[in-house]
Amino acid sequence: MALQEYKYSQNPCEFRFEMDLYTYLKKLYKTKLKNAYFFICENENKNWVQKTYKSTEIDKAFADIVHSNAIDVYGSTCLHSSAKRVTENVIQIPALLVDLDYYKTPYRDLTPKELVKKLEEVYFKPQKIPYPNAIISSGNGVYLIWFLKFTPGTDGTLLKRRVIVKILYEMLKEFGADAKALDAAHVFRLPNTYNSKVTDRHKREVKAFVNELDDYTLSKLSKKLPSLWEVWKKKHGIRTEQEKRRKGKIISVPQFKTRTLAYDHIKSILQLIELRKGECTGYREMMLFFLRDRYHTMHAKRFYQQDETLFAESYAFIKEVNQKFTKPLSDKEIRTNTLNKTKLYKFKTKTIIEWFDITLEEQIQLKVKTREAKNEKSKRQMRELRRKRGALTRREYLKQQHSITDDKLFKLKELLERYPNAKRKELAEMLGVSVYRVDQLKRELKSL
Structure with a gap:
């Protein structure tokens, strides 16, 4: 039987059905798309083995898992256009998953059932976060799953997906949300398999439970969540204030001090907007706030003197930048969400990367000096050098x-x-x- 009812309830949000492995595979990987691939991975004695299946081979994948020892088996959460498991190849997004490693948090002594009840009290019932369609007890943690109606993997939907999972991650950090599990190409443990890291044999089996809620769309989820900027403001205690419309003629031509770190930061964000071809939905308010703060930092003395001309200059600057977005913010949104007259912020490179989800490829193009970017750039240079010398790939x-x-x-x-x-x-x-x-x-x- 596909769904086994283990608890009677009239509440459609109640996770009262247990979902077996076969039903779970069908839910994620059955599609009308042609040439769609999914991945099943096994960690056999610390050797990572990845198998690729077409979306028409769900039965074969199920049989392979059943006939194995089913220990440490993982599945992809997206469908890909080729046998290469990378975000760039995603052609359909069947679900959003957030991995809560709550055993690393003060909630470590709770059972999965108690943890979900706590999440209901804090987030789901107050409607801060929409109810998930399913939860998976993974042995050492819990996955929250929001199933999606047919969602193709376009640049726009992948960007929206990235913003939504980042919002969920930031909101659920105190419950152990795993930053490494946010990528669209990530794999997660499958139901009816076993977690070798768990010593208690009664808790080793991975189990999935679902409710009767309808599947979501990315737009519906986005509307039910706060913006990423609102989450960041609350987390870091950032305050913005309503900007008043200025009367009279105030000279507002931006003046840049080019030999400053703040100016380098401004150039990097402008270049990032260009790299993303203006597709920055979810990050626009943060980008404009950041640019305005960096502009004020260049003129710190005037900022602390509360020079109204300075605020007019920064407003004129970001208003121009706003037009570089494919979907510019309204003037009201700019005036409400980008001005802070009380504090100048210090940004580490790590914080900037985290704020704007700057990928490794973007870091290299922006010449950001992180260890990962330096190593990757060095590898590419060595490969190119070997190629020029006639060395084999x-x-x-x-x-x-x-x-x-x-x-x-x-x-x-x-x-x-x-x-x-x-x-x-x-x-x-x-x-x-x-x-x-x-x-x-x-x-x-x-x-x-």
Whole structure:
């Protein structure tokens, strides 16, 4: 039976049905799209094994999991256009998942059921966060799942997805929300599999429970949540004030001090808007607030003197920047959400990356000096250098090594047929390899 009712209730929000593995796979991966792929991953003795399936191969994936030991099995949450599990290849978003590692929080002693009840009291019933459609007890934590009606993976929907999961992550941080699980290509544990990290055998099985709520759309979820900017303001104690319309003629031509860190920050955000081709919905208020704060920081003396001309200049500046967005904010939104006359903020590089979700690729193009960006840039430079020198790519190298191995296997087979009593050392000398390599080749021959 697909859904097993374990608790009677007339409340459609109650998670009273247990969902089995097969139903869960169907819910996520059944689609009308052609050439859609999903991924099942296993962590076998610390060896990560990833298998790719077409959306028409759900039964095969289910059978493979059932016939395995079902320990540490994970599934992707999006459908992809190819056998490569990266965000850029996402073509459908079936659900949004947030992973709560609450065992790292003060709520660690709660059972999954008690944790969900706590979340209901704090977020779901007060309608701060919409009720999820499902929860999964993963052994050491809980997944919250919002199933979506058909949602194609376009640039716009992927951006909206990224903003929504970031809002949920920020709001649920105190319950152990995992920042590493926000990516659209992330994988999560599957129902009816087992978590090897849990010692209590009664809690090892991963279980999913669903309610009777309808699936959501990204737009509906977005409307029921506060904006990312509102969440950030509350978290960091940032205050904005209503900007009054100025009477009379005030000179408001922005004046930039180019040899300052604040100016470098301004250039980076302007370049980021350009890289994203103006698609910044969810980040617009934050960007304009940040740019205005950086402009005020360049003129700190005037800021603390409460120079109205300075505020007019920064308003004129961000009003111009606002037109670079594909969907500009209204003048009322700019005047309400971007001005702070009481404090200048200090921003670390890490904070800027976190605020605007700057990807690794964007960091490299913006020349942001994080360790990850430096390492990735160095790798790319080395690959390019090897290419110019005529060195083989990794794929070409592996192909070449495979050919060499096949050749050695063929020669070893011939030698064994010709000299069945030859010793390992003699075979090694004839092949030009070590005796240990001879043993490896013999094992490979037996497996053929």
